[in-house]
Amino acid sequence: MDESELLALRRRIDAIDEEILKLLSERGRCARRVGELKQGAIYRPEREAQVLRRIAALNPGPLPESAVRTIFREIMSACLALEQPLKVAYLGPAGTFSEAAARKHFGSAPQFVSLASIDEVFREVEAGNIDYGVVPIENSVEGMVGVTHDLLLLHPLQICGEVMLRIHQHLMSLAPSLAAVKRVYSHAQSLAQCHEWLSRHLPDVPYVPVASNAEAARLAAQDPDAAAIAGEAAAERYGLTVLAANIEDDPNNTTRFLVIAKHDAAGPSGRDKTSLVCSAPNKPGAMHRLLEPLAHYGVSMTKLQSRPAKSGLWEYVFYIDVEGHRLDEPVRQALAALEERATFLKLLGSYPAAAW
């Protein structure tokens, strides 16, 4: 081993660290001055998204994009805290996917508050006790989170960001090994998502679909011959051992979270989404006519979700996500036309599309 080269490399690393530290301090001073100038709505999700995308595009390596994003996520988080100390609430308890989503979006610097229900997250943000809330909106295994959809309709809050989080499925049981497993419980969608792994490793046992993965874990905790497919938190809650981890066939199993606040993203970031909820007149072809402006102005729809209306004023409401910011010209025009045709329309906010 070349000790002198090693020493020279170490010295260079120390010098680099000093330069980075100086730049971080200058960045902190700039951020503080920005905070003084802006006074008020300080957090600009579109600006953060732009910085992260730009850094990812400029990154020459050898550090991978994910590492560079993580480092800059923390740099921005620390600088934002100088402008404005943030309080961020998520659906608790600590250690759940919601907390992971909140930290992925906001970095380590904010004060994080774990609340007992999605409803409470909405109420605390609306009351001004909390600046930002992070709530699950849909899950590729379990589908839409109904309560979040209902609360978006009822509360005057806006969506200012989205977070995508990878979710892993595990096989868990009281049984000591795979060989002792005589049946597998899980939600039908989870069974389907782990089909390849199951047919390779447990080809001869029955797969029993149940209402939810949590229910599957509960059943497995009462039956030493059974296993459940569920997330890691379920193994903890029901005292089960994980016999095989990350058994999902599709590694892209994700949950989508929304960041809610009293404001949305004030301007476009270059790759945005806009969410809205609306209702159509209750007659044949109304829905088709309602969506026609989106096609006319070339605005892509990324989600259309119908849901029985709770209020009684309409039979159904439709949750729609489109690509683009509400200030982008085609989106602006399409939304104006859509509003004319809808019996009801509420804009839920524009925000940068999740990039990682």
Add this chain to the structure above:
Amino acid sequence: MDESELLALRRRIDAIDEEILKLLSERGRCARRVGELKQGAIYRPEREAQVLRRIAALNPGPLPESAVRTIFREIMSACLALEQPLKVAYLGPAGTFSEAAARKHFGSAPQFVSLASIDEVFREVEAGNIDYGVVPIENSVEGMVGVTHDLLLLHPLQICGEVMLRIHQHLMSLAPSLAAVKRVYSHAQSLAQCHEWLSRHLPDVPYVPVASNAEAARLAAQDPDAAAIAGEAAAERYGLTVLAANIEDDPNNTTRFLVIAKHDAAGPSGRDKTSLVCSAPNKPGAMHRLLEPLAHYGVSMTKLQSRPAKSGLWEYVFYIDVEGHRLDEPVRQALAALEERATFLKLLGSYPAAAW
């Protein structure tokens, strides 16, 4: 608002980010070259501790020390992953304090593996399937973690780091509010640690000491008139609502974790600890005589913990932590003298003292 100054600040921030990115990439290239030169034991805990301490000392502000540490923790984590992709195991499931400790020490870049028992963490590190294990060793509420002490004695692994993690206590219950709580269960030490809060907010209810905080939560889950004091994970496991968070009188309630590996810190970092386990001849004054060299050479003891020996060869073994690295001269001499007097002595490793 001065738009032109705001624009100038944004431009400067963008330029700073580009400079930081260039420096990060150069640091990555240096780290990769260090990895090529070293070939083998790549992770140097003493070097990481030095870098973090140096950065904290040089930090001119306005970013707080904690923010600068978090950013450099991630920078070093990413660079180390270029030298050597690490596998780090902790006592699972995910979302526990052990995972938080592992991430606090190693940053985000390693592959983290959650294992079901402390025993399994030791076995997987010893088998070479895992590079580093993170295990709890003592807790200011629940005292020592016996199983970790026993495994340190039995396994040929070394301690290469320590992590201190703040632990919070919460009052949790099935009851809807504090007013409905008729009794409080918890471990006696937790009751003592929350004494001030309890006497202010629940002065007239009985406090019932039980075997552990988890047991307290289990009891509270069966009795809607009762509350438990325990950590947040217990609220999740037993479906209890947190009525009051962070009620510990002493905000310094911490758990200490050890990082175990096939090696310890090869050299001193400047602020180190050395752990050992030994036994003394079973006669009056033997323990006093055993420790005498530490006093003689001016080596401070930070922990002395006796424990019944499992092996049958000795009645008791003593776990001792001292300040300094085993290569620091006074420590080296004190250990040599101590070894002569002990009936048995095993060096468990030298490692940088936790700094944050």
